[in-house]
Amino acid sequence: MSDHDNSLSEPVSVPLVTEPWGMMQTLQAVRQNVLSIIPQIATKQPIVSGKMIKRWHMVTDPEALRRVMLEKLDNYPKSEVTKNLLRPAIGESLFIAEGAHWRWQRRTVAPVFSQRNVLNLAPIMSAAAERSALRLARYGTNRAINMFDEMITATFDVIADVTFSGDGSFDRNAVHSVIEAYIGDAAKVSLFDMLALPNWIPRPGRILFGQGLKKTKGQADRVIEERRKYHGNKIPDLLDLLLDGEDPKTKRKMNTAELRENLLTFIVAGHETTALSLSWSLYLCAFDSNVQERAQTEARAVLSDGRVATGEDVARLPFIRQVIDEALRLYPPAGMVSRNAVARDELCGRTIRPGDIVILPFYALHRNELLWDHPNKFDPDRFADRKSIERFSYLPFGDGPRICIGASFALQEAVIILATLLSRFRFTPIPGRDPKPVMILTLRPEGGVWLKAEPV
Ligand code: HEM
Secondary structure, three states: OOOOOOOOOOOOOOOOEOOOOOHHHHHHHHHHOHHHHOEHHHHOOOEEEEEEOEEEEEEOOHHHHHHHHHHOHHHOOEOHHHHHHHHHHHOOOOOOOOHHHHHHHHHHHHHHHOHHHHHHOHHHHHHHHHHHHHHHHHHOOOOOEEHHHHHHHHHHHHHHHHHOOOOOOOOHHHHHHHHHHHHHHHHHOHHHHHOOOOOOOOOHHHHHOHHHHHHHHHHHHHHHHHHHHOOOOOOOOHHHHHHHOOOOOOOOOOOHHHHHHHHHHHHHHHHHHHHHHHHHHHHHHHHOHHHHHHHHHHHHHHOOOOOOOOOOOHHHOHHHHHHHHHHHHHOOOOOOEEEEOOOOEEEOOEEEOOOOEEEEOHHHHOOOOOOOOOOOOOOHHHHOOHHHOOHHHOOOOOOHHHOOOOHHHHHHHHHHHHHHHHHHEEEEEOOOOOOEEEEOOOEEEEOOOEEEEEEO
């Protein structure tokens, strides 16, 4: 066993609440870390209920989750919590819309993310992986690198290239900072939204970043208009595919504002989440050197001539995929989502009333003792036989009709980047600088993921 073998200990986790909290204490905790309001018992029981202004229920029972996310979808629309945060940036796009307005957009966008289209975009992911490896090499062996920042750069490269690429008028860096600032700032005031205060209450994000957002929207609209005039011959990216897309049922096509809202949605929903999967995967590999060695051996065997991983390689890298699956279990980027009950129902024998908030705490679900052996332990072999994983006990991408539309895009990108980096570097942790999982809008490693990258 080597110095960094941690297979007997556990990677970092969030301390969950063990006693009932008062309102002020809860508010304070939410402000710091949304996950910390999950009671410890949510990892031991199928449902936990409480009341704070509104009645709420945290559900970690697979059957009840199936009911909320699949069978009774219309009874449980997405709650205003996330919508209020995101609406100023992404309007009534696929992520936010409900009912008929959601359905036609989903029908229009689904073919854009077909297996063939996603595979066609793999060269963009490979190019980003190559650039990331070159940046790491430039750092040298002895410098601590914040791999979260590095993965944010790599995944933004990808999402910018598949949305608004090839047009000089789109200032990528400016767009990146606007989106980052917006999410960071909006998240700070998410407390208001947790309590579902009305949307007209002014929040700092909307005032501070209103101008930046407006400019970004204007730039995006110009790129879309330009692309409308000439597109063709090259491999179609997400904008080309959306421009050609139409609702198979009604033949409706998206107008410029709808295209822009959905493309910005892909950036907001897709880039940080994928960077998080990669950062947590790298943290876990550095945490457990035996796992890292196995993943490295696999990557080096497939990429034997030192080349970058491609879309076709993904199927040949099953252990790399298992590491990512396990990272998504321990640190699901969407650590919890919530729904508003609009009709009377029953979940795990408990009455749900219209107006109740139903919280789907994926973080606690993935660490529930009724569903997982040694839930806090890092063990990618859990995913060796995927059929052994019960469908509604593992939900990093949600499930049912509103399942993440970018899941296979994200997984392909994560495998390509992780395999390329592991085939070229060995990652080691910096003592005393473990990341702290903090849930704002997504489950982030506070303080960053600081590692050394030594060429192999
Ligand atoms: C590892 C990376 C990702 C994770 C963990 C993730 C997670 C999720 C989850 C949990 C949902 C469901 C939310 C809910 O039910 O309330 C969702 C929805 C969505 N995601 Fe992702 N996502 C990822 C990457 C992406 C990418 C790359 C894209 C696009 C390029 C994307 C676009 C979307 C969209 C548009 C929806 C809304 C779908 C709908 O409501 O019909 N996501 N994602």
